[in-house]
Amino acid sequence: MADLPMMPAQRTRMTTSFFRKHKLLLMPLAFIAPAFAMFSLFVIYPIIQSIGLSFTQWQGIGPKTWVGLNNYRMLFNDAVFWTSLMNNVYWLVLFLLAPVFGLFVALFLNQTVFGIRLVKSLFFFPFVVSQIVVGIIFAWFYDPAFGLLATVLEPIGLDMPPILSDETLATFGIILAGLWPQTAYCMILYLTGLNSVNPEVIEAARLDGAKGWQLLVKIVLPQLRAATFIALVVTIIGALRSFDLVAVMTEGGPYNSSNVLAYYMYDNAIFRYRMGYASSIATVLFLIMNVYIVWFLMRLWNNEKGTR
Template sequence: MALTSRAARTRSSIRPSLQVHGYRPDSNGTRRERLTALAFILPALLGFSVFYFWPTLRGFYYSFTDFDVFNRPTWVGLDNYAALLDDPTFWNAMKVTVQYVVINIGTQTVLALLLAVLLHRLTRSVLVRSVIVLPYLISNVVVALVFYWMLDAQIGITNQFLGWIGLDAIPFFGSQDWAIPTIALVNTWRHLGYTALLIFAGLLMIPDHVYEAGRVDGASEWKMFWRITLPLLRPILALVLVITVVGSFQAFDTVAVTTAGGPADATKVIQYYIFDLAFQRYQFGYASAVSVVLFLILASVAFVQLRLMRANESDVA
């Protein structure tokens, strides 16, 4: 879901432009036109109601029940939420997820910013941009497996390389200390180019004369980056951060095919914990409560985004 959810979130935050052709806000159309419109949106409306709206309501409902998937759910009020507070595995999952998000987003954002500036300064080649975005188009599972092989503790090429430069082999996926940073960096590799292209598009919107003026004043590239590029890019960076942070909180695929949450829950991120609860322990009610918490976290991230973007509107040239 990464591509749509991430990309779509971007697009969703765009203000719909209403003052375009074909739109008359005061007009409700003829009866015939209304019926036609209904026919046109009917399939999408059906999909929305059955697969988005109704399950959302059910998800909230199940979070207040005890439900083992096979018998009817029984209402237990806030019991699941109370149990959450005393569940060490839940708190571990939160900790692991935050670690993952911090490492993934930290490295990815800094590197993507660097890469975007490099592209902006050096080349407009579509080929180069295609190459750097390629990892993002390959499925998570494929990427996870290739790195699982390259980072194998014994015969992976990465450890061979570490051996050449005189370092000890690292059990990347097998050690509790390395597993989360490893998975976070694998996903940094996958999302780097895509994130860089989003920032790159933002760089193209900064008018060239701003840099010309800076150059006339004798500013160095380094100084211009901090004084011009970064401040003018702030609204776009805020937007990019929200897309990537929201996606990062939902990491699942890489964990599922490499470590399956291990070793010793060291990589049991929140989404994997939900999966584990619902489909391996059949605690559907409790799993729903955990996913409500995930939902609330992501909603807060989006809320902060809106605030940030509004606060930064005046920055846009």
């Protein structure tokens, strides 16, 4: 006897039954799919395209010429590239002061005294200001003729050094400008964390004789582990992708002494029309970021396993 064709009602019941059995898998996929499609289009595809472009020579228009690893050979023989990479290391090391400063500012502001809200708003101000504005403000501060620091030092007979025109000082002057808003951001993270600190544990530690530095290190900081972790993650990423302040304050000068990888990539792509070479710089920076991202994900995974 021949099989009868499946009726629409049977198909509907089978579809409904399949959906009910697998809804815990299908529903998350349905919600993730639009975001993943956008992420693939605007993030993953440009990354793959940029890596492919790093093996070519291209001026931005016209045909591309395949050059293999030639861009990378040029890169590792480029003194400006190594200067930029070293400056990124300076950014990374000195930017780690931001969580430390942010913690002590947060401890200072986490008090119930008259006028503390006004003081908090003043410390919060750098966080809401654009990086471009921060760069302009500090460029004025550093001006050896009419800047704020020169005006303050003049009455006591001290000359303001030309920080942004000095090959040795320019990078550190820009990093100091970047520390201002980054410290404010870390301060906000720690203020939020301090609100969740258990006061009973602190009171019990004080009754046991703990105070000052001992109380901070052994009682308060362990309860701020999550805020510290986030502060370090954001600070390291901010140091590696530093661009805005360099572009506004020195444009990589003087003589490329304050260049960083992100700005050197931009300079080669936009002003020198070396898209392939700029893509090789972007690929190296991407690989450096990936090393940190893998470490971050491993730490996150270990923390998740530890809490189970």
